[in-house]
Amino acid sequence: MTRILAIAGSPSHPSRTYGILEYAAKLLEKEGLHIDIISVRDLPAEDLVFGKYDSPALEQPKALLAQADGVIIATPIYKAAYTGVLKAFLDLLPQKSLTGKVVLPLATGGTIAHLLAIEYALKPILGELGARHILATVYAVDKQIQKQPDDSVLLDEELEQRLKDVLQEFVKAVKFSAIESPQLAHAN
Secondary structure, three states: OOOEEEEEEEOOOHHHHHHHHHHHHHHHHHHHEEEEEEHHHOOOOOHHHHHOOOOOHHHHHHHHHHHHEEEEEEEEEEOOOEOOHHHHHHHHHOOOOOOOEEEEEEEEEHHHHHHHHHHHHHHHHHHHHHHHHHHOOOOEEEEEEEEEOOOOEEHHHHHHHHHHHHHHHHHHHHHHHHHHHHHHHOOO
């Protein structure tokens, strides 16, 4: 079974970023993929702040990452960078833990001006963690996402289409990667 780990990097919940991640997960489940979602905000703050690599709270996220064929990382952009809580989590992952995995960054922000933050801030750390197959980012401006009373989101038509398109590419890439090099994908 093809496994996907979705990592929510928002420090708040509910959030537009988490809503897009849940929306993407539902679409991927319809494609027959198994999705696990972790929210870094739920990890012990002390473990993240003090860099406790051996924290028992990190065992499950690290195991899910090791088993994953693909990874979706969703983050809001604040002050032209991804969130500090996401950075703290990524810093605690094993070296090269994204090797052999297809990675899809999703980001939200208040303005289109922060679109390039993913390119110059997030993608370098993903590369340092071993990611070599990083798909095009879906960046959404807050006004494209309407929160619903049940904490789900309603996406505007253009954003919804971009997300569906990149998720189709993600599914193909993950399935191809799993066929091409199954031992590499799980060698972490």
